[in-house]
Amino acid sequence: MGSVTDVAMEKGTLAQRKPTVVFVLGGPGSGKGTQCDKIVQHFGFTHISTGDLLRDEIRSGSENGTMIQRMMKEGKMVPPELTIKLLQKAMQECGNDKLLIDGFPRNEENRAAYEAVIKIEPKLVLFLDCSEEEMERRLLNRNQGREDDNIETIRKRFKVFKESTLPVIEYYNSKGKVRKIDAGKPSDEVFEDIKFFFTSTCGNIKHSCCVIL
Numbered sequence: 001m002g003s004v005t006d007v008a009m010e011k012g013t014l015a016q017r018k019p020t021v022v023f024v025l026g027g028p029g030s031g032k033g034t035q036c037d038k039i040v041q042h043f044g045f046t047h048i049s050t051g052d053l054l055r056d057e058i059r060s061g062s063e064n065g066t067m068i069q070r071m072m073k074e075g076k077m078v079p080p081e082l083t084i085k086l087l088q089k090a091m092q093e094c095g096n097d098k099l100l101i102d103g104f105p106r107n108e109e110n111r112a113a114y115e116a117v118i119k120i121e122p123k124l125v126l127f128l129d130c131s132e133e134e135m136e137r138r139l140l141n142r143n144q145g146r147e148d149d150n151i152e153t154i155r156k157r158f159k160v161f162k163e164s165t166l167p168v169i170e171y172y173n174s175k176g177k178v179r180k181i182d183a184g185k186p187s188d189e190v191f192e193d194i195k196f197f198f199t200s201t202c203g204n205i206k207h208s209c210c211v212i213l
């Protein structure tokens with residue numbers, strides 16, 4: 001696999017391609033991954049989950065893997081230099097011009113790194129709003145073998161979400177970018193609300209998708 005620079009030369013830089021970027025944020029277990037799958041199917045986006053990129057890095061046995069695994073087990077945020085490098089590579093390698101970025105930016109450090117390195121204003125920030133009670137229930141029943149889906153780590157993740165991610169959502173809200181969704185409802189109902197926002201804010205996305213099909 002080529003370096004970030006090699007790939008940039010093949011496909012043009014991100015700044016040249018200017019993809020449509022949608023951030024998907026919400027507490028742990030609010031349904032970000034679940035709804036991203038539906039958005040991919042319906043609107044032709046590519047889903048990039050920063051949590052998945054970090055888990056891939058652990059599995060690859062890279063020198064940073066052990067540190068990432070430790071941070072995740074403790075529900076802590078990985079240093080932004082690392083996350084932004086993985087995100088930049090994934091965005092660069094992706095041929096699609098419609099990108100859903102799941103679980104990022106999680107804190108002000110993530111946001112600052114994104115603005116310094118990637119510099120593409122998000123078109124929309126989807127905020128999946130769900131009660132802690134419901135999120136806790138979902139995470140404890142997820143059964144995907146995630147080491148951070150235990151009650152002790154879940155409580156730490158909730159704390160990080162409230163203290164570090166909500167201020168980022170508030171920042172984008174002040175710029176008129178946030179679409180808040182009631183994510184406590186059944187999954188298909190949540191997606192109905194998302195469809196509304198996507199078609200009203202990014203109407204051309206639905207249209208181009210239909211033309212391709």
Ligand SMILES: Nc1ncnc2c1ncn2[C@@H]1O[C@H](COP(=O)(O)OP(=O)(O)OP(=O)(O)O)[C@@H](O)[C@H]1O
Pocket residue numbers: 026027028029030031032033034035051103138139141142143183184185186187188190
């Ligand atoms: N609306 C919903 N109603 C009930 N269960 C749901 C709903 N949405 C997702 N789930 C379930 O809840 C669990 C967590 O969902 P998901 O993995 O999409 O959350 P997430 O926000 O990506 O979590 P994390 O931040 O931990 O990655 C999964 O088992 C999923 O099937």
Ligand SMILES: Nc1ccn([C@@H]2O[C@H](COP(=O)(O)O)[C@@H](O)[C@H]2O)c(=O)n1
Pocket residue numbers: 028050051052054071072073075076077078079083102103104105106110148157
């Ligand atoms: N921007 C991010 C995203 C994730 N992490 C770490 O990964 C854990 C799991 O993330 P999910 O999105 O899959 O829930 C998260 O608790 C962090 O440890 C991160 O550091 N930065």
Ligand SMILES: [Mg+2]
Pocket residue numbers: 032033049051
């Ligand atoms: Mg997820």
